[in-house]
Amino acid sequence: MVYFTIALFFIYTFCLGFTLTSFVKNSENFLERNLMRLGFGLALLPFLGLVLNLLHIPIDWRIILFLSLIYPIYYLIRYHPKPNLNFKITKTDISILLMLLIFFVNLYIYASGAFAYPYLEDDDSWSHALSVKYISIEKKVFTEGRIFHYISPYPPTYDLLLGILHQTNNLMYFTLKFFNALIVSLSTIFFYFFVKEFTQSKNKALFATFALASIPAFMSHFIWAITLSVPLYFICFYTLERIKYDKKWFIVAGLSMVTAFTSSPTHSTYFGLFLIIYLVTKMILEKSFLIYHSVASFLGVILSFLFWWLPMIIKYGVKGTLQGIGFNIGIIGEAGVGAAFRGTGDRIYTFSDFFVAQKQNMINNPIGIGIFLSILTIIAIIFLFFRFKELIKSENHWLLITFVLFIFTLYAVNAARFPIKLSPFRAWMLLAIPVCILSAEGAFNLMSIAKQFIGNIGKFLILSILLIGIFFTSTQQKIAVNTSQNWPPGGFWTSNEEIQGYIWIKENLPKNTKIFTFVNNAVVIGNDMYTCHWCKDVKEYQKQGFNETARENYEWLKKLGYSFIVIDGQTSRKFGVNETNNKIQEFINLNKFKVIFGNNGLIILEI
Secondary structure: OHHHHHHHHHHHHHHHHHHHOOOOOOOOOHHHHHHHHHHHHHHHHHHHHHHHHHOOOOOOHHHHHHHHHHHHHHHHHHHOOOOOOOOOOOHHHHHHHHHHHHHHHHHHHHHHHHOOOOOOOOOHHHHHHHHHHHHHHHOOOOOOOOOOOOOOOOOOHHHHHHHHHHOOOOOHHHHHHHHHHHHHHHHHHHHHHHHHHHHOOHHHHHHHHHHHHHOOOOOOOOOOOHHHHHHHHHHHHHHHHHOOOOOOHHHHHHHHHHHHOOOOHHHHHHHHHHHHHHHHHHHHHHOOOOHHHHHHHHHHHHHHHHHHHHHHHHHHHHHHHHHHOOOEEEEOHHHOEEEEEOOOOOOOOOHHHHHOOOOOOOOOOOOOOOHHHHHHHHHHHHHHHHOHHHHHOHHHHHHHHHHHHHHHHHHHHOHHHOOOEEOHHHHHHHHHHHHHHHHHHHHHHHHHHHHHHHOHHHHHHHHHHHHHHHHHHHHHHHHHHHOOOOOOOOOOOOOHHHHHHHHHHHHHOOOOOEEEEOOOHHHHHOOOOEOOOOOHHHHHHHHHHHHOOHHHHHHHHHHOOOOEEEEEHHHHHHHOHHHHHHHHHHHHHHOOOEEEEEOOOEEEEEO
């Protein structure tokens, strides 16, 4: 079933991307044209889910598949396209194939690292499991009240995407881990084509892509909504760059932006800031008002507002919506009055945090750039100042835009020092974007100098030294973090025995077995089992059922079709050790429950 789901992911995204770009002038390169269709489809798929949700049409995978296939099937029937048998490998194709090699290596690192331990990591992933299960079963993202942390009013498109994918397999653990790693890895493809279009250089794009795959600060396989947010940056800015070939690209850009504005509080906001910086800088440099770029941006904002943010404001109010996404305005500690979205990893960073990459790092957003990439970025900035007059030329505008983004993201990372901040530690992955583009420029500046003095031998010698240097000062450190088996399972667990007990459940009971727990539904659902976390009767019984008799528990559990009940360390922590032990003994004495597994952290009883 998982292979079917993987196939459907590519069918959804490619066919939706094909449909979305059917009326615009696409790239003439076969590989670029079709690989970017995956990106456009990735952007459109969650937006399609939001449209269905608002229209009260089930977000069902069969409906999604039908809508995805309508135009491609029509196109095949109407135009009878014939394959081009005169395919010729160009230098651009070779560059793209090398980029794809980086993508597959990236995917292997992220996926193997994600499955290196038999549990979901940290706390975020377990919460995402709850809302993904809800969407997969209820086929909507609106909820009755604030039941979930990561949907309603929290922007839902990451869990919406995974919820659609989970409908065609019964493995929550696999769905979260694999597709999260896949989406992060797809950043490689989308970043390459964006930089290629942005700089008009396939070689700089390839070097920048290698830098992005190497830099520790850019993403990990951590399961959170930002996984979807950042790849969308590259997709959306690629569409904006394509407007120079065909004005109708503004429609593709605007529709692609909807998911970017509804994927995560911090990085949807950062996307908006990136967009403003990009547009304003570009307008100043070109001395003209970019009407199609502006209309595309307005279209993305207004559609995201209509299909998500307006319904949330109507339901929860402005204050309730802001609180629901974790944003606070007001007094912030000793810093005074300001605005902040604080993260758990925020702190003040030193020079060594940037310059020296470590093999021991944060898991959600690793920090660090590495020695060689840092030096290349500095070299690029030095060359910018020496060649400042040349930057006014239209072919060099991208350098100034990148530099402005670099200054902005450098502030964002260091904003813990200031009253206005937006989760500084989460900005590291955004700093990595201009750093990688600038490092490519720095590398080509060095290679150009070497070529002048030594010829092509010098150019390739410098390139070899840089690639090896980056590998040893950045790539190795990134691989070490993302393949480590020491990622924590979350802060709510009471013991390793409790964790091992749930792993036993995942590996020994049939998938989606109905299991009841008095405390934490996330560990049931996250380990491929089922309980109705959002059902009012279940939530109420979790509060009062512990105080009922074992027979009353048995009758209620049988009535709702539960096969097992788990009494774990979290139950003991909530209700007390003695009370929990007495409850277990009541179940055993009733002879209606059978212990099938037990250790010092967990007991599971068959009903």
